[in-house]
Amino acid sequence: MDIEILEKLEKEDKKLASLNSRVLAHFIDTIICSLLIYFLIVFFFNDNDIEKIRLAMQNQDIEQINIFLLKIMKMYIVIKFFYLSLFFYMYGATLGNLITKTKIVNYEHLDSPNLFESLNRALVFMICEIFLNGVLFLLVFTNKTRRHLADLASKSVVIKVD
Numbered sequence: 001m002d003i004e005i006l007e008k009l010e011k012e013d014k015k016l017a018s019l020n021s022r023v024l025a026h027f028i029d030t031i032i033c034s035l036l037i038y039f040l041i042v043f044f045f046n047d048n049d050i051e052k053i054r055l056a057m058q059n060q061d062i063e064q065i066n067i068f069l070l071k072i073m074k075m076y077i078v079i080k081f082f083y084l085s086l087f088f089y090m091y092g093a094t095l096g097n098l099i100t101k102t103k104i105v106n107y108e109h110l111d112s113p114n115l116f117e118s119l120n121r122a123l124v125f126m127i128c129e130i131f132l133n134g135v136l137f138l139l140v141f142t143n144k145t146r147r148h149l150a151d152l153a154s155k156s157v158v159i160k161v162d
Contacts (some may be wrong), residue, residue, distance in 0.1 A: 002144040005107045005157060012110055016146055017102040017158040023137070025096030032095055033080045040075060081126050088118035097158075107145075107157045121154035 009016065056064035087094040092112030093103045104121070106113050113121060128149050140146040145157055 005145050008107070008110065009157070009159065014105075014110065015160045017100075017160050019140060019146060021100040021102050021160070022140070022146070022158055025094065025100045025102055026137075028096030028099055029080075029083070029094045033076060033083055036079050036083075037072060037076050040079075041072070077126060077130065080129075081122050084122035084125055085118050088113055088121055089115050093161075101161045102158050103161045104151075104156050104158055106155055108155060110159075113154055113156055117154040117156065121150045121156060124153040125150040 006016075052064065053068050055061075056068070084094060087097075088104055089112070091098065091103075092105060097103060104113060105111060106117060132149075137148055139148040139152070145151075147157055151157060
């Protein structure tokens, strides 16, 4: 399969994205989603919520701290899933991909993923990020097309854009 994909990319004069650009794009996307969470906390948590957290930290109330962290994790998961899905579908790239000049394409027709593929890619991406903690990216070293689990699940490949 990898050889067929590479031949198709060569025929269309397209190149695979480098690992450095993919890692940088992921890092940028993580920062963007983290900043979104920060702004949500600042604008949507009231003074009473912030005071509760401050007191819980002062009193070392692990249960209250865990509840707060769980809320933040839920917000992060939802925001990142919709961020990834939306950008994969609309642009074939996240903001990190746009900055690093890379794009996600379906390897069969070399165009942006459709809605189902975008949702599937985002879901697998999030599952790997949360539960497998980085194993997602280890797979890029096991195949010639540098695809990780989310790419495999959504029939996609990341290419360099000029």
